[in-house]
Amino acid sequence: MNTCLDCLPCIFRQTLDAVRRVSDDPAFHEKVVRQVAEWICGADLSESPPAMAQRLHRYLRGLTGIDDPYAEAKARDNELALRLLPGLRERLAVSDDPFTLAVRLAIAGNLIDLGPKSDLTPEEVEASIGNVEKEAFSGDVAALRRRVEGVKTILYLADNAGEIVLDRLLIEALGPERVTVAVRGAPVINDATMDDARTAGLHELVSVISNGSDAPGTLLEECAPEFREHFDAADLVISKGQGNFETLSEAPRDICFLFKVKCPVIAGRVDLALGTQALVWLQGEAKCKEAQ
Amino acid sequence: MNTCLDCLPCIFRQTLDAVRRVSDDPAFHEKVVRQVAEWICGADLSESPPAMAQRLHRYLRGLTGIDDPYAEAKARDNELALRLLPGLRERLAVSDDPFTLAVRLAIAGNLIDLGPKSDLTPEEVEASIGNVEKEAFSGDVAALRRRVEGVKTILYLADNAGEIVLDRLLIEALGPERVTVAVRGAPVINDATMDDARTAGLHELVSVISNGSDAPGTLLEECAPEFREHFDAADLVISKGQGNFETLSEAPRDICFLFKVKCPVIAGRVDLALGTQALVWLQGEAKCKEAQ
Numbered sequence: 001m002n003t004c005l006d007c008l009p010c011i012f013r014q015t016l017d018a019v020r021r022v023s024d025d026p027a028f029h030e031k032v033v034r035q036v037a038e039w040i041c042g043a044d045l046s047e048s049p050p051a052m053a054q055r056l057h058r059y060l061r062g063l064t065g066i067d068d069p070y071a072e073a074k075a076r077d078n079e080l081a082l083r084l085l086p087g088l089r090e091r092l093a094v095s096d097d098p099f100t101l102a103v104r105l106a107i108a109g110n111l112i113d114l115g116p117k118s119d120l121t122p123e124e125v126e127a128s129i130g131n132v133e134k135e136a137f138s139g140d141v142a143a144l145r146r147r148v149e150g151v152k153t154i155l156y157l158a159d160n161a162g163e164i165v166l167d168r169l170l171i172e173a174l175g176p177e178r179v180t181v182a183v184r185g186a187p188v189i190n191d192a193t194m195d196d197a198r199t200a201g202l203h204e205l206v207s208v209i210s211n212g213s214d215a216p217g218t219l220l221e222e223c224a225p226e227f228r229e230h231f232d233a234a235d236l237v238i239s240k241g242q243g244n245f246e247t248l249s250e251a252p253r254d255i256c257f258l259f260k261v262k263c264p265v266i267a268g269r270v271d272l273a274l275g276t277q278a279l280v281w282l283q284g285e286a287k288c289k290e291a292q
Numbered sequence: 293m294n295t296c297l298d299c300l301p302c303i304f305r306q307t308l309d310a311v312r313r314v315s316d317d318p319a320f321h322e323k324v325v326r327q328v329a330e331w332i333c334g335a336d337l338s339e340s341p342p343a344m345a346q347r348l349h350r351y352l353r354g355l356t357g358i359d360d361p362y363a364e365a366k367a368r369d370n371e372l373a374l375r376l377l378p379g380l381r382e383r384l385a386v387s388d389d390p391f392t393l394a395v396r397l398a399i400a401g402n403l404i405d406l407g408p409k410s411d412l413t414p415e416e417v418e419a420s421i422g423n424v425e426k427e428a429f430s431g432d433v434a435a436l437r438r439r440v441e442g443v444k445t446i447l448y449l450a451d452n453a454g455e456i457v458l459d460r461l462l463i464e465a466l467g468p469e470r471v472t473v474a475v476r477g478a479p480v481i482n483d484a485t486m487d488d489a490r491t492a493g494l495h496e497l498v499s500v501i502s503n504g505s506d507a508p509g510t511l512l513e514e515c516a517p518e519f520r521e522h523f524d525a526a527d528l529v530i531s532k533g534q535g536n537f538e539t540l541s542e543a544p545r546d547i548c549f550l551f552k553v554k555c556p557v558i559a560g561r562v563d564l565a566l567g568t569q570a571l572v573w574l575q576g577e578a579k580c581k582e583a584q
Binding site: 006034037038041 | 297302321322325326333
C-alpha cells in the first residue's frame with residue numbers, strides 16, 4: 001500500500017513522538033524533523049508507510065545509539081495485558097461463542113499501537129477491551145472458523161507488545177499445535193519482538209520465529225528465509241494490525257487481516273469507520289469460499 | 293509566538309486541506325506538499341504559524357489564480373451564524389448577565405476556524421453555541437467589564453467569517469460608538485474580510501477598517517498605517533482568535549485576547565485544556581488592575 005499525502009502529517013507526528021523518547025534536546029528534535037522534511041521533499045510515495053517509518057527509526061538509532069526507545073511503553077503494555085488475561089479467560093469460559101470473542105479480543109488488543117497515536121492511556125485500552133463485544137465489527141468470523149478447521153498449518157503475524165498477550169487467547173482457540181507466530185526481527189516503535197512473545201508465554205505454547213526485519217510491518221523482500229518459507233507454505237496466514245496490512249495487502253497469497261481501524265487513511269481504504277474491529281480477507285476470497 | 297515543531301504536522305494537514313479546495317489533481321497536491329516540505333527543511337521557526345500559513349496561501353494563489361478557496365465555507369458559516377442570531381438575541385434579552393453571555397458567545401463563535409481543523413460541521417458549531425454557558429471558561433470577565441467602562445476607544449480585531457456575526461453581539465454590548473472593527477486585508481483561510489463584516493451588518497454599526505495584510509493573524513510590521521494608528525492609539529484592544537494571539541502575544545501594548553483553545557500548542561502556552569473559552573490579558577495586567 002502506497003504512502004498517501006494524508007500519511008505525511010502523521011509521519012511528522014510520529015517523528016516528534018519518537019525523537020522525544022530518545023532525547024530532551026530541542027535542537028536535536030529540530031534536526032531530526034528537518035531531516036524527515038528533507039526525505040519527504042524527495043520521497044518515493046510508492047513506498048509503504050512502514051517502509052518510511054523503518055527509515056526514520058533506523059536514522060534515530062544511528063544518531064542516538066538507543067535501540068529501543070519504546071522499551072518502557074512495551075513493558076507497561078505487556079504488564080497491563082497480562083493483568084487483564086485471567087479475567088478475559090473467565091469471560092471466554094462462559095461465552096456462548098468463545099471463538100468469536102477470542103477474535104474480537106485479539107482485534108481490540110490492536111488498539112495498543114503507538115504508531116498512529118502517541119498518547120494511548122491504560123484507561124483507553126481497558127475501556128476498549130471491556131467493550132469488546134459492543135464495538136463495531138466487520139467481517140465473517142464464521143468463514144474464518146470454517147477455514148481454520150480445514151488447515152494443518154497457520155502462520156500468525158503478531159503486531160504490537162501488549163496486543164501479543166491477548167493474541168494468546170486466539171492462538172489457543174486456533175489450536176496451538178498448528179500455529180507458528182512471527183514477530184519483528186528488531187525493536188521498532190512498540191512492535192512485538194521475541195522478548196515480547198516470551199513475556200506473553202507464547203514460547204511455551206507455539207513455535208515463535210523472527211521475521212528478520214526491523215520494519216513496523218512485513219516487507220517480504222527483506223524478511224528472513226525461514227520466515228519466507230513459513231509465509232509461502234502455511235495453509236493459512238493470519239495477519240495482525242495496520243502495519244502488516246499496509247505492507248501485505250498486495251502480497252501474492254491469501255491472508256486474513258485482523259486489525260482495529262485506527263487512522264482515516266486505512267478507514268478509507270477498507271471503507272470502514274474509525275474504531276471498527278476489522279476482519280478482512282484479501283486475495284483469499286476464493287479459498288475462503290472453497291472452505292464453506 | 294514561534295512556530296513549534298508540533299505545528300509542523302498541522303501545517304501539512306492545513307496544506308492538504310487548502311490544496312484540495314483549489315484542485316482535484318493529485319499530482320498538483322503532491323507538488324504543493326513537497327514544496328511545503330522543502331520550506332520546512334530550511335524554515336525559520338522564529339516566525340509565527342500565521343506567517344508560515346501566509347506564505348503557503350500566497351503560493352497557492354500564485355499557482356492557481358484562485359483568490360479565495362474558502363469562499364463557499366465562509367458564506368455557509370456566515371449564513372449559519374446569521375440564522376442563529378435572533379435566538380441568541382432572545383437569550384441575551386432574558387439573561388441575568390448579558391455582558392458575560394456576549395463575551396462567551398463571541399468566544400464560542402471562534403470555534404469556526406478552518407485553520408486548526410479542516411472538517412468543522414454546522415452541527416459542531418450549533419452544539420458549541422447551544423452549550424455556550426456550560427463550556428469551561430478561564431478569565432476575568434468582571435475586569436474586562438470594568439476596563440470597558442473606563443475607555444473611549446476600542447479596537448476589536450475580528451478573526452473568522454461566521455464568528456464575526458456573533459462578534460456583533462459583544463460589540464453591541466461594548467458600545468458600538470467607541471468600537472472600530474479591523475478585518476483582514478485579503479482572503480486567507482476562512483478569516484473575515486470587509487465583505488464578511490458587511491454580511492454581519494457591522495458597517496451599519498461601527499467603523500470597519502482593513503488591517504491591510506493577507507496573514508491569518510496580525511503581523512504588525514505588515515499592517516496598513518491606518519490600522520497601526522488605531523492599534524497604537526486605542527484605549528483598549530480586544531483580539532479574537534488563535535491567529536491573532538500567535539502574532540500579537542508579544543506586541544508592545546496591553547491586549548485582551550478572546551479565543552477558544554483549539555490546538556495542543558496553544559493549550560500548552562496558556563496552560564488551559566482544549567475547548568476552553570479563554571479570556572487572556574497580556575502586557576495589560578497593570579492597566580487592568582488600575583481599572584479595578
